[in-house]
């Protein structure tokens with residue numbers, strides 16, 4: 001167990017915001033967490049993972065909790081698949097790498113997403129057509145109000161695009177995720193339908209029937225590294241905005257005006273439009289407002305050019321939102337968690 005007082009949160013959020021916290025407490029077991037919850041029962045609490053989807057707007061007058069529960073344990077196994085129980089403090093990408101090494105497949109498309117296992121179940125992380133919810137069997141939790149343990153099955157977590165019940169108004173901040181169970185396949189089936197993956201594989205001269213999970217992972221890592229800023233170099237939290245979903249009438253009218261508009265069918269009535277394209281068309285790609293800016297290679301990413309405060313990022317966010325709304329009549333919403 002580790003407890004630090006009056007610390008800067010700069011190393012604990014990938015935006016590099018220099019907010020302060022009264023205390024940061026890290027636990028290595030459920031029992032240690034329960035002890036901390038009892039000790040800090042009257043304090044405001046926030047559970048973080050790797051801090052890669054957080055924006056601190058102010059100093060945090062309370063206790064920041066962090067899981068250092070590690071380990072991957074096989075809890076079920078058949079000829080076809082395994083169920084592994086993973087500690088919430090494990091770095092997500094280490095799990096992806098380790099599972100491929102063991103011959104457990106499915107997570108390859110989620111390679112190199114920053115953050116930890118606990119947050120994968122809160123955020124329902126996704127990339128290249130895969131989402132954490134496709135693999136999550138159950139989530140083990142501790143109620144931060146009373147220290148009680150509970151387990152929720154996938155169906156109870158209400159997963160949707162970058163959403164879970166843990167982000168709902170009723171439950172946000174209530175539970176600490178201590179373990180997540182994932183079902184992984186022993187058979188590798190590549191999913192190359194999204195984000196130009198098939199082309200990227202072909203460009204490497206690999207025949208589809210020779211593609212391995214490990215090779216696919218390398219290709220995804222290479223592609224991601226080319227597109228997204230490294231938070232160690234340029235503070236950011238990945239995609240800042242969610243891609244808006246509009247009704248078909250709105251979509252048709254926009255398409256008539258912007259025939260090249262990229263889009264993805266959601267269902268008969270709805271279409272998803274990339275927020276990055278809307279921001280770029282609004283003239284924001286590569287622009288900055290003080291020390292906060294829109295990334296020059298991908299307009300969906302807001303960056304800290306150095307010394308930006310949480311409020312600076314919010315100011316940029318609101319200006320971009322307002323310009324997108326004026327131009328397209330679409331309200332885009334942040335994906336990043338704002339911490340007041």
Ligand SMILES: Cc1cc2nc3c(=O)[nH]c(=O)nc-3n(C[C@H](O)[C@H](O)[C@H](O)COP(=O)(O)OP(=O)(O)OC[C@H]3O[C@@H](n4cnc5c(N)ncnc54)[C@H](O)[C@@H]3O)c2cc1C
Nearest residue numbers: 049050051052053114115116118119125126176177237238
């Ligand atoms: C460069 C970059 C690229 C990214 N690319 C992607 C991408 O492709 N796809 C994608 O989905 N996301 C992406 N993200 C966003 C981010 O990686 C994910 O949202 C990730 O799940 C956040 O994990 P974290 O451990 O850093 O969580 P944090 O940012 O610390 O926390 C996120 C939320 O989860 C809660 N939380 C975290 N851990 C726990 C826990 N153990 N118990 C209870 N609550 C908890 C926090 O309270 C907060 O609400 C990217 C971010 C960056 C910086």
